[in-house]
Amino acid sequence: MVRSGAGVAERVTRAQRGDRVGDSPVRPDGAQKTRGEFAFSSDLWMDAMLWGKTLRSPHVAARIRSIDTGPALAMPGVRAVVTAADVPGRPTFGLELPDQPVFASDVVRYHGEPVAAVAADHPEAARAAALAIVVDYEPLVPLVDPEAAIDAAPIHPDGNVFRHLVVRHGELGASGDVVVEGNYEVGMQDQAFLGPESGLAVPAEDGGVDLYVATQWLHVDRDQVAASLGLPADRVRLHLAGVGGAFGGREDVSLQIHLCMLALRAGRPVKMVYARDESFFGHVHRHPARLWYRHHATRDGDLVKVEARIVLDGGAYLSSSNAVLSNAVCFAPGPYRVPNALIEGYAVRTNNPPCGAMRGFGAVQVCFGHEAQMDKLAAALSVDPVELRLRNALERYDRLVTGQVLTGAVPVREVIRAAASHPLPVPQDPAGTMMALPGGAGATADPVHVRRGVGFAASMKNIAYSEGFDDFATARLRLEAGADGEPIATLTVATAEVGQGFVTLAQQIVREELGVGRVVLAPASTAEIGSAGSSSASRQTWMSGGACQLACATLRSELIVRAAELWECAAAQCLFDDGEVVRVETGERLLVRDLLVPAPLETTEEYHHRPTRALDADGQGDAHVSFMFAAHRAVVDVDPELGLLRVVQISTGQDVGRAINPVQVTGQIEGGVAQGIGLALMEEIVVSEGRVRNPSFTDYLLPTTLDMPDVVATVVEELEPDAPYGAKGVGEPPAISSGPAVLAAVRDATGLPVTRAPVRPQDIAYAWRGGA
Amino acid sequence: MPPEEPLTGSAGPADTPAYERVEPYELVVNGTRMTVEDAWLGESLLFVLRERLGLPGAKNACEQGECGSCSVLLDDVVVCACLVLGVDAVGSRVETVEGLTASGEVADIQAALVEAGGVQCGFCTPGFVVALHDLLRRAPSADDMTVREALSGNLCRCTGYGRILEAVRAVQWQRGAGVSTGEGPGDGA
Ligand code: FES
Ligand code: FES
Numbered sequence: 001m002v003r004s005g006a007g008v009a010e011r012v013t014r015a016q017r018g019d020r021v022g023d024s025p026v027r028p029d030g031a032q033k034t035r036g037e038f039a040f041s042s043d044l045w046m047d048a049m050l051w052g053k054t055l056r057s058p059h060v061a062a063r064i065r066s067i068d069t070g071p072a073l074a075m076p077g078v079r080a081v082v083t084a085a086d087v088p089g090r091p092t093f094g095l096e097l098p099d100q101p102v103f104a105s106d107v108v109r110y111h112g113e114p115v116a117a118v119a120a121d122h123p124e125a126a127r128a129a130a131l132a133i134v135v136d137y138e139p140l141v142p143l144v145d146p147e148a149a150i151d152a153a154p155i156h157p158d159g160n161v162f163r164h165l166v167v168r169h170g171e172l173g174a175s176g177d178v179v180v181e182g183n184y185e186v187g188m189q190d191q192a193f194l195g196p197e198s199g200l201a202v203p204a205e206d207g208g209v210d211l212y213v214a215t216q217w218l219h220v221d222r223d224q225v226a227a228s229l230g231l232p233a234d235r236v237r238l239h240l241a242g243v244g245g246a247f248g249g250r251e252d253v254s255l256q257i258h259l260c261m262l263a264l265r266a267g268r269p270v271k272m273v274y275a276r277d278e279s280f281f282g283h284v285h286r287h288p289a290r291l292w293y294r295h296h297a298t299r300d301g302d303l304v305k306v307e308a309r310i311v312l313d314g315g316a317y318l319s320s321s322n323a324v325l326s327n328a329v330c331f332a333p334g335p336y337r338v339p340n341a342l343i344e345g346y347a348v349r350t351n352n353p354p355c356g357a358m359r360g361f362g363a364v365q366v367c368f369g370h371e372a373q374m375d376k377l378a379a380a381l382s383v384d385p386v387e388l389r390l391r392n393a394l395e396r397y398d399r400l401v402t403g404q405v406l407t408g409a410v411p412v413r414e415v416i417r418a419a420a421s422h423p424l425p426v427p428q429d430p431a432g433t434m435m436a437l438p439g440g441a442g443a444t445a446d447p448v449h450v451r452r453g454v455g456f457a458a459s460m461k462n463i464a465y466s467e468g469f470d471d472f473a474t475a476r477l478r479l480e481a482g483a484d485g486e487p488i489a490t491l492t493v494a495t496a497e498v499g500q501g502f503v504t505l506a507q508q509i510v511r512e513e514l515g516v517g518r519v520v521l522a523p524a525s526t527a528e529i530g531s532a533g534s535s536s537a538s539r540q541t542w543m544s545g546g547a548c549q550l551a552c553a554t555l556r557s558e559l560i561v562r563a564a565e566l567w568e569c570a571a572a573q574c575l576f577d578d579g580e581v582v583r584v585e586t587g588e589r590l591l592v593r594d595l596l597v598p599a600p601l602e603t604t605e606e607y608h609h610r611p612t613r614a615l616d617a618d619g620q621g622d623a624h625v626s627f628m629f630a631a632h633r634a635v636v637d638v639d640p641e642l643g644l645l646r647v648v649q650i651s652t653g654q655d656v657g658r659a660i661n662p663v664q665v666t667g668q669i670e671g672g673v674a675q676g677i678g679l680a681l682m683e684e685i686v687v688s689e690g691r692v693r694n695p696s697f698t699d700y701l702l703p704t705t706l707d708m709p710d711v712v713a714t715v716v717e718e719l720e721p722d723a724p725y726g727a728k729g730v731g732e733p734p735a736i737s738s739g740p741a742v743l744a745a746v747r748d749a750t751g752l753p754v755t756r757a758p759v760r761p762q763d764i765a766y767a768w769r770g771g772a
Numbered sequence: 773m774p775p776e777e778p779l780t781g782s783a784g785p786a787d788t789p790a791y792e793r794v795e796p797y798e799l800v801v802n803g804t805r806m807t808v809e810d811a812w813l814g815e816s817l818l819f820v821l822r823e824r825l826g827l828p829g830a831k832n833a834c835e836q837g838e839c840g841s842c843s844v845l846l847d848d849v850v851v852c853a854c855l856v857l858g859v860d861a862v863g864s865r866v867e868t869v870e871g872l873t874a875s876g877e878v879a880d881i882q883a884a885l886v887e888a889g890g891v892q893c894g895f896c897t898p899g900f901v902v903a904l905h906d907l908l909r910r911a912p913s914a915d916d917m918t919v920r921e922a923l924s925g926n927l928c929r930c931t932g933y934g935r936i937l938e939a940v941r942a943v944q945w946q947r948g949a950g951v952s953t954g955e956g957p958g959d960g961a
Contacts, residue, residue: 033894036829499893
C-alpha cells in the first residue's frame, strides 16, 4: 500500500473533493428542505403521542389567589395537567440568572405568562382543558413605563433595575464647537422565525427524558430543563430537531420545561406546537429603547465627545438584558473614534413582555440614535454625511469608549466607501407601474407627490460572547474508510443549525483541512457531544468552525504519525498535502484512505476564544473578542401626504474577514437587510398598558417580496488575525445599519425629523401636514 | 378592548365545538385515495395532511392564512391548507409538495432554489415550491414585478427573498421562457 507520488489514477482529484473554504457549495440539507422531507420540530410524530397546550395569563399583572385544575383533569382525553406546584426542581429558569418562574405561582408579571400546561389526546382537547382550568386572579396595576420603573416599587424580589452601566471615558468636561442633541425611540421587534416553537418530549426508561426541540443552544437548554426537573444533566437529553429560523428568539427556554414535565407526568410522549399567536407570547423580543444623545465636534468635524442615555425595557424577566445593555452602551457611539464619552445605560424590569436576544442585539437600537446624530452633525457642519463618517471612522489600534484597543481588522472606511460607491437606481418613472410606487397595490400614491430620499448609516458589533464568558465550542471528528475504501469524515457538533448554513461551512472546513470529499454531519445532541455554545452573536463560523479546524489539525497530525511509522521515518519529515501525506525527502505519498486501514481515527476538540473581561465601574475593559463593521445606503420613495414608503434600493459594504461561502454570505446580507427594513418601517409588537395588541401575522407586518428592494452588496475581505481562516461572522451586521439608513432616507425625502423606528404612516402624514 | 379570555395559544373561543368527532372520510391526495380516520370536525386540511396522513411537507408557520408556508393545490388552485377544513376537501384533488416532488414536475424549481441559495432554514421553502410551480405554469415569462406579486403571500424570514427571486430567474431561463425583461440569471445582488 505504499505508493509513490505517481499513483495519480487512484488519487481523488481536487474537483471531486471540491467545495472548500471560499467556494459556494450548496447546503447539504437543501434538497430535503425543498421536498418537504426535512423534519422540523413541528413535524415530529410518535405512536400514542399526546398534545400539550399552555394556559397563559390574560392579565398583565395580577396576584394568583388560587388555581383549580380539577375541571381540566375531569375532561375526556386529558392525561396530565401541571402548574407551578408540580415543578419538581428549581421553580425558575433564565439565561443569565434564573429569575423567571416555570409557571407563575403567586404573581403574574406579563401578559401571556404561563400558568399551567395540559397534555391530552388531541390538540383541541388540550386547548379546551386548558380553558377549563379555573384561575382566580386579582389584577394589579401594571408597571409599564421603563423610566418610572427605575425608582418604582419592585415588581420582583430581584428589583427593577437589571443593570445600570456607565461608561466614563476621557475628559468628561470636554466640549466641542458644534453640539447636536436628540431623542430617539425604537419599538419592540419580533424575531418572527417561521417555524413555530415546537418539540416532542419522550419519557425514558431511566426516569429521564429525551427532548427533540428547535433551539439555538442545546446545552444551555439542557441545564435549565434538568435543574427544573430536578434531574441530573445526563438524564435530560436534548436533541436538535429541525429549526425553522431563530434570530435570537430561541435562545431562551420557551416550552422545553413544560413539555418535559408533561411527558414525565403522563408517562407518554408529548408534542407541543405553538400557534403563531402563542409564539408571540412564548419568546422574548427585541428590547424597545429610549435614547438621548449629545454629540460634540470641532468645527472641522472631528468628534470630541459623545454623551448618551440609554433605557432598555427588559420586560418582566431578565433573559439576556445585561448583555444587551452592555452592547448598547459599548457601541453607543457607532464605529467612530470618540476621545471622550459619558454614556449611561439602564436595562429595567417592567410588566411588559420579556425582551432578550435578537439579531444584532444592543447595537441595533443605538444605531438608530448614533446615525441620526451623525446626520445632524453633518447638517450643522454643512458637510457631506458620508465624508463626516469617513473622517471619524475607527481604524486599527484606535480605542473604543470602553478603552479596548482594536487589534483586529477594522475596515470601517472600506465598508463606508463600498456602500456609497454603488450606482444609484434610476429615478422613479412617472409613467411606471403603480406597484412600484409607495403603497403598491393599494394604488393610493400620487406619483406627483412621491419624493425620493437617500440615507446613509454605519455600524459595528462584537462577535461571540463577551465580558468574561467562555463560550467555547466542541467538535468530534471521526475518519474511517467507507465500504469502497474511500475515507468518510463524520463530524459531531452540538451546533444548532438554524438556517444560517453552518452545516455547509463545516463540510467545507473538513474538505479544506483533510482533502476528504465525503463529510457527514452527525445529529446534534447533548447525549453525544459537549457544548458548541449558542448559534447567536455571529459566533458559530468562528467558534464551531474553529473547533472543526482544530479537530482536523489533530487528525492530520495523527495521519502523519501513521505514515511516518509505515515509512519508518521521523514524523517531522512528513507533510500533509491535499489529502495525502508526503515524505519530503523521497516524494513518496500515502493517501488518507490507506492510512485508515489499520483503524479509524477520532478526536474531540474544544475551541476557546481569547479571554475577555467584565466592564469595570467606569465601563472600561477588554470586554469583546472581535468586531464586525458594516455600512448601508438606502434609497426610499415617500408619499408624505399618505405616509407611505417604498425602499427602492439598499447598497451595502460589509466586513466579513473572509467569505467562507460567498453565496451564503449574500443570503445572510439580504436576509438581515430585510429584518432591518422591517424594523425601520413596519415591524412592531404594539403593547399598550402591557397588553400585546397584535400577536399575529395579520397585524404584525413582515416584509414581503413586494417590500424588499434590490440589495447590492460589496463584501470586504480583510482577514481577521485571530479567526479561523480570517473569517468573522456575517449574520448580524446587515440587520444593524440597514434600518437607520432607511430612516435617514425618509428624513432626506421629507425634511421631517423621524426619530422613531418603526416610522408609521401617521408619523409622516401628520407631521407633514402640520409642519410642511 | 377585547374581553379578557385566558390565552391558550389558539385563536378560537372556548365554546367552539371544534372537537366533535366525524365519520372516517376519504381524500384524494397526490392522486391517491386516503382515508382520514379518527378525525375531529374542526381539523384543517393542513392538520389532516400533517398529522393524520403523514404528509408534513406543507408547513404551519401561522395557521391563519398569512404566510403561505402551508400552500397546496386544491383542484389546481393554490390555497392555504390552514384555511380549508379537512372535510371540505372531500371530492377535490389535493396536491402537496410531496406529490409534486414525486412527479418530478418541480425538480428544476427545487434544484434552482438550492443552487441559488434560496433555502436557509427552509421552513418557507415547500410553500414557495408550490407557489412557484403554480406561477410558472400560469405565467412562464412573468416579469419581476409579477413574480414578486405572485409570491407576496409567501413569507420568508431568512433570505430577504433575493436568492429566491434569483432561483425564479434561473428556472425561467432554463425553461426557455422569454422573460419580459430579457435577462438571464444574472446575479441580482
Ligand atoms: S400556515 Fe397557512 S398561511 Fe400560514
Ligand atoms: S428560509 Fe427560513 S423562512 Fe424562508
